[in-house]
Amino acid sequence: MPKPLEAILIGAGGRGYEAYGPYALQHPDELRFVAVAEPHEERRARFARAHHIPLERQFRTWEDLLTLGQIADAALVCTLDRLHVEPTGVALEAGYDVLLEKPMATTVEDCVRLAQTAERTGRLLMIGHVLRYTSFFSTLHDIVSSGRLGRIITVEHRENVVYWHMAHSFVRGNWRNSRLESPMILAKCCHDMDILFWNLGPVRRLNSFGSLIHYRAENAPPGGPERCTDGCPHEAHCPWFAPRLYLELHDPHDWPVTAVSEDTSPEALRQALEKGPYGRCVYRCDNDVVDNQTVNMELESGATCVLFMHGHSHEEGRTMRYDGTRATLEGAFTMRRGEITIHDHLTGRTETIVPGGILDGHGGGDVSLMAAFVGAVRAREAEPLTSARASLESHLMAFAAERSRVRGGAVIEMAAYRREAELPG
DSSP states (O other), rough: OOOOOOEEEEEEEEEIIIHHHHHHHHHTTEEEEEEOOSSSSHHHHHHHHTTTTOOGGGEEEEHHHHOOOOOSSEEOOOOOOGGGGHHHHHHHTTTTEEESSSOOOSHHHHHHHHHHHHHHTTTOOEEOOGGGHHHHHHHHHHHHHHTTTSSEEEEEEEEEEEHHHIIIIISTTTTTTTSSSOOOHTTTHHHHHHHHHHHOOEOOOOOEEEEOSSSSSGSSOOOOOOOOTTTTGGGGGGGTOOOIIIIISOOOTSSTTHHHOOOOOOOHHHHHHHHHHGOTTTTTSSSOSEEEEEEEEEEEEOOEEEEEEEEEEESOOOEEEEEEESSEEEEESSSSEEEEEEEEEETEEEEEEEOOSSSSSHHHHHHHHHHHHHHHHHOSOOOOOHHHHHHHHHHHHHHHHHHHTTSOOOOHHHHHHHHHHOOOO
C-alpha cells in the first residue's frame, strides 16, 4: 500500500480546517498534513491538534513555512482572497502541487499570472471549484452533454443568497467591501460562471447591471443604534438582528457562528457581537458590494444565458432552467434538496431526477474535490477537472461582468478581453 500523500496547509480558517482538513482525518491512508501556517494562534493550534502536527512545524506566516523549501508533496492555500497570490506562486516555484481555494485572486492580472506560473513550472494548480464535483452538477452536466435537451437555446441560472448569509458575509463580514476583497460577482459567483462555462462553452459577449439597494445608511430605521447590542428598538421586527441570528437561529458549533468567535459559548458570542464586526447594524457598515446583479451572456453557440445574483432570498441555493429544442430542464440545488426535472417536448412526459450524495459540504463537493486532488497529484496523467487554466475562464467572465457593471452595462467582447488579460503587464 502506498504511503499517504503529505501536505502543508496555508490558512487554517473555515475552508482549511472545516472543509478540506477533515479529508485527511477520514482517509489517513491517502493524505496527511505535516505542517500548518496560520496567523491566528487559536486556529493554528486547533488544526495542529487535530492533525498531530509538532510544534516545530507550526508557523505564524506562510513565509516562515515556505522558507523550508519543499517538505511535502502538496500545499493547500486557503487564505483570504487577497492573500492567495504570493503563497501560491512561491509554493509552485518550490515544487509543490497546489490546491487553491477560489477565487484564484482578486485581479485579472494575478489570476492569469498564477495560471501561467503553474504552466511554466510544470506543477499542478487545482482551484476549489467544488460544484463540478457534486453529484447534482455532475448529473446536470451529463444531461446537457448527452443531447437529451436538444440544442440549448436559452438558460436562466439564479444564485439566491439567503438574507442572513448576505448580511454575514457581504455586509458585516470579510467580503463586504470590494476594496478589501473580491467584488461579489467574483467571490460568490465564480462557481456559477464555472458551471455555465462547463455546460455551455465560451461566452462571446456579455454585459451586466447591479447595485447596492438595501444595505445602506439611508435605509436604517429611525433611532437605530450603530450595533444591534446597543438596545435597538427595532429588534423584534428586524430579520438581521445579530443576537437572534447567532444565538438562536444557527447551530453554535457550525458556520456562520464559528466565524464570529472561536469560543461559541453564549457569553463569548455576545461579547464578540458587542465588540466585533458581526454585531453591527446592517445599515451602518462599511460595505459597498452589490446586493443584486444580473449578467447577460451571448454564447459562442448562439444561445443566450442570464445569471441572476441577489442577497434577499428566503433560502440559500441555486436554481436553474435550461430550454432546449427537445426538452426543458428545471433544477434546484439548495441546503434542503437537490432535484432536476426534465419536461420532454415530444412525449409530454416529466421525469424528476434526485442525484445522490449529501447536501452539506457544498453538496458533497468538498470531499470529492479532495479525493480528485489527491488522485491528480499521484497520477499526473490527465488535466484535472478544475485546473487553473480551466478555472481561469470563469474568473475572466466575472471580471468582465464587473467591468461592464461599473461602466453602466457596456457590452464586453470576450475574445478581446481574453487577449487583453493574457498580455504581459
